[in-house]
Amino acid sequence: MFEAAEVGHRISKEEYKKREPELRHALLLAQYRLLEKGNFPVIIIVAGVDGAGKGETVNLLNEWLDPRHIHTHAFGDPTDEEAQRPHMWRFWRALPPKGRIGVLFGSWYTDPIVDRVTGKTSQGDLVQSIEEIRHFEQMLVTDGALVIKLWFHLSKSAQRKRLKELEKDPKSRWRVTETDWERFKSYDKFRKVSEYTLRETSTGDAPWMVIEGEDPHYRYLTAGNLLLEALEARLAAPAERRKPAAAHLLPELDSRNVLNTLDYSPSMDKKEYVSLLEKYQGRLNILSRDPRFTKRSLVIVFEGQDAAGKGGSIRRVTAALDARQYNVIPVAAPTDEERAQPYLWRFWRHLPRHNHVTIFDRSWYGRVLVERVEKFCSDADWMRAYAEINDFEEQLVRNGVIVVKFWLAITKDEQLRRFREREQVAYKNHKITPDDWRNRRKWKDYERAVCDMVERTSTEIAPWNLVPANDVEYARIMILETLCKSVEAALARKT
């Protein structure tokens, strides 16, 4: 696929001078229309062979466009805050909000390609990375992002020539490092791995554009025109939402489901509770100080019907931990900064660093629960969320994060009893709102949503723990016990 970028493309200075002002003007207008509409972000990935003019092109784009609404990110070695989180975390933090252009210099492609070239990873690892990238970009595109991927190419002889030229000129000598020559030695390997990666990730929605990098005028005009065409096409397109192929949900043929077949009868007397509470809190506390945990982190998800006891359960967990080590995130309506980003962005930002715990009181599952039932998002949005969530959790687990998910299940009668109690007890008053009564009327819809959720997102790597919670004490102990066992099992596994 690189042959077409080794044909010696060339644009004369005269022609460049003739075409540049018009292109520049059109680009600027398109950028202002994007800013005004503000309904999608533009992500430009710049990658390719060293010396093929990546940096110059990015600088030129910044000169042509209004630099106030572009943000260029260069990814070198991860900072320590980044190194302690799943590897995609640094890219999530760099995503441009709607209406803006983000230029990513070095991206999620750099490590998979370079690690494979240097032999740090196997072909199987590369295949897995490519699969992750495809899913990630698919998510971005479906969410509305315009993703433009530019690969700047040089033939082997052209790269050698280019590096020598840069070295000869005292003004540019600083730009050629030993790493560049080191990498040049593995040009052939690099080319092979890159070609494979580009081919596999050149999807209809986010295709690669390979640009011959030797002649500056050619590469500038090509990159500029590509960007312009993509922007204009997208700005002209109607704001149509993609529909999923079909609603792949199982029909309900009988009335049995994972919630109504749960055994709600178990209970626990106070004395046993006090003794087991102490036991499991102690065990959890010791686990939180386990030397193996210093290179891991823990994410706990609490979901459940209203009044199922999430708050009380969370407090029994936090009581076992040092306050400096955990953070509880109550999930409410997104802020406007969060609304300008893909759905999962507001959860990525709270991921714990090593040796830390984040507890989500409600979570990314809101998409397939309340947002589905209340129709806050389109069917297409929540339908695709299952796969996105599974990808997300898989990424966490593969990067050493321990993920434990709880659904606290109560029966409809028990919920009624608790609502009434809350209304009657003065200091529990704040816990009951008209919303709670309204949600209760949709009990069946929520039940259906929960069952679909469990069916689709209870995976081997991040299974749902369904906790019958009619008896508060029993539920809390089951949660603590499950938590301890899950953490112990995860710490025992190699990552």
Place this chain on the structure above:
Amino acid sequence: MFEAAEVGHRISKEEYKKREPELRHALLLAQYRLLEKGNFPVIIIVAGVDGAGKGETVNLLNEWLDPRHIHTHAFGDPTDEEAQRPHMWRFWRALPPKGRIGVLFGSWYTDPIVDRVTGKTSQGDLVQSIEEIRHFEQMLVTDGALVIKLWFHLSKSAQRKRLKELEKDPKSRWRVTETDWERFKSYDKFRKVSEYTLRETSTGDAPWMVIEGEDPHYRYLTAGNLLLEALEARLAAPAERRKPAAAHLLPELDSRNVLNTLDYSPSMDKKEYVSLLEKYQGRLNILSRDPRFTKRSLVIVFEGQDAAGKGGSIRRVTAALDARQYNVIPVAAPTDEERAQPYLWRFWRHLPRHNHVTIFDRSWYGRVLVERVEKFCSDADWMRAYAEINDFEEQLVRNGVIVVKFWLAITKDEQLRRFREREQVAYKNHKITPDDWRNRRKWKDYERAVCDMVERTSTEIAPWNLVPANDVEYARIMILETLCKSVEAALARKT
């Protein structure tokens, strides 16, 4: 001031058991009222002698209160992202938003005290740090924050006893490190420096509370009651805004001011412009790659009347830099996350790391310009902003950030000419809005605000550069030249 915390305070287990449930209940109610009102943040600083029960108290507060709305921050060694910014940056990022409680474990007090005790800094340095802290806390309080400062104290003999106890118990042995014993050796020095620091920073609005740490029941009840009283008093207080003592602005006795006495006549012909542009852009580019800049960073502020040419000037600056090195922040209306924080928070979050440049297109000066003139904030708010801004810029400069501020000044006639041009030229259309015409009608008010701003915030460490900008080319060259000279001078100075 520590004597009162060495009297052997003690609460019996029975009394504690009697009083704890009531306190706990009241605290929880107060926390929910805070959350509901959502109009001020609570900042709890926890400091004091090692072994005096700081950690246990914080854990207990998290147990008593709803941990979903508290965020505990422990500050150890700064991460590399923090180390490359002014030292207060990490605390700004940790401030709780309105309605929430932030517990700061280790805070802006730790370094000044420890550095003085270990002899790393002089008494003069400590005095300066204290001054900065007073200003910072004053800002927080005036902005509405409830600041509660708890110091947990132990006498020397009590500390020795406590460390030995912890060491004896296998369960708590891990908590006593060599650093603790190292620090214990300098108990007397630590006590002296702490006492001085506490005395000097115990202001009426943010007083220190010294709590004897030996008896757990006593320290828990005391800390809990202090927090409860402070919260209840604040929740009961009317939402009254503080007035400044008096409006200390100079009267306008004649019509001369810094703007109308500026010489607007200088201009530059195209040929000279092109040659000087290349010269200064080249010089700036070399400066941006100066080895001394790798430990520094640069903040450039652009302010000016509408149509004064900020955008074009910024593009002449960015054209000299590598896109990976700078970031332009166009300042518009704050997001809701920004509105839940003190005014300067949204600028702190964009401060550049080492070797990077942030260019603000409009800035924190909006407070004393548009917000003052359009009455978006109270008189008290913009009056106090002058001092807050000076403190802010002083902190930047003292931490190695190079700060360069430009006011682009045009005359009223020239503005009219440019507005008309913008209306007539198609591709400049987006640059002119009804707001521009409305602002123009308030020319006098804005002029007054600018003159007050220059008088109050053109400091030796961060002076205003007033640029007559009727001639676009002249202005751009003056900006680039001033920028080069300012950066050169700053790099030549030791930090």
